[in-house]
Amino acid sequence: MKILFVCHGNICRSTMAQSVMQNLSEKAGLAERLSIDSRATHEDEIGEPPYYETVRVLKQNGVPVTPHKATLITQKDFDNSDLILIMDDENLRTLKRKFGAEAKFDEKVKFLLEFSEASSGKIIADPYYTRDFERCYDDVSRSCAGLLERLKQIL
Numbered sequence: 807m808k809i810l811f812v813c814h815g816n817i818c819r820s821t822m823a824q825s826v827m828q829n830l831s832e833k834a835g836l837a838e839r840l841s842i843d844s845r846a847t848h849e850d851e852i853g854e855p856p857y858y859e860t861v862r863v864l865k866q867n868g869v870p871v872t873p874h875k876a877t878l879i880t881q882k883d884f885d886n887s888d889l890i891l892i893m894d895d896e897n898l899r900t901l902k903r904k905f906g907a908e909a910k911f912d913e914k915v916k917f918l919l920e921f922s923e924a925s926s927g928k929i930i931a932d933p934y935y936t937r938d939f940e941r942c943y944d945d946v947s948r949s950c951a952g953l954l955e956r957l958k959q960i961l
Contacts, residue, residue, distance in 0.1 A: 807839060807888045807889065807957070807961065808840075808841040808843075808886055808888045809827065809841065809842050809843070809888065809891065810843050810845060810879075810883060810889070810891070811823040811824050811827070811842075811844040811845075812844065812845050812847060812879060812891065812892050812893070812897055812901065813847070813892070813893045813897060814897065814932060814934075815846050815851035815854075816844055816846030816851060816852075817846075817851045817854050817856055817860065817934070818859075818932060818933050818942065819893045819930055819942060820844035821844050821874050821876070822864060823918060823950060824842055824872050825856075825864050825870065825872040826864070826943075826946055826947050826950045827840075827842050827954070828842050828870075828872050829869045830950055830954050836958070840957070840961075842872075843883075845879035845880075845883055846876050846878050847879060847896075847897055847900040847904075849878055851876040852878055853875050853876060855874065855875060856871060857934065859933065859939045862939070863942075867947070884901075884904075884905045885908075890914050891916055891917070891918040893917070893918060893919075893932070894917075894929045894931075894932070895929065898915070901915060917929070918930060918950075918953070920949075921950070921956065922948040922951075923948070923952055925945065925948070925949075930942060930945045
């Protein structure tokens with residue numbers, strides 16, 4: 807199964823989710839069945855590594871940082887992904903503008919936070935602006951754990 811995490815710049819939330827999900831899937835013995843990657847909706851940070859605060863909070867929580875350079879989502883990425891997990895409404899609007907005519911858009915594009923049992927919302931705030939990388943990590947890690955539990959039922 808191909809999972810793609812998407813956020814604005816692909817240096818904070820989506821790359822954090824990629825590292826967290828990769829780590830969880832390896833611990834659960836599911837890494838061979840999952841292809842996990844991340845992309846940006848905008849070109850602002852293309853080619854940049856994960857933001858230093860993202861790296862810090864991942865290491866602080868014992869999560870290996872997946873080697874990564876920010877990459878813009880393409881039609882091929884969209885077509886080849888089974889599940890695309892977004893962080894906020896801006897991500898949704900951008901993807902709808904780019905790929906909304908696709909037949910399976912509503913089936914494959916979901917808010918990551920929907921997989922967290924501890925949340926009543928759907929938005930993972932961008933820590934690049936809020937500066938709250940710990941809160942972002944908590945939202946991402948709970949959501950990825952919830953996602954993994956659902957995937958265990960179908961894989």
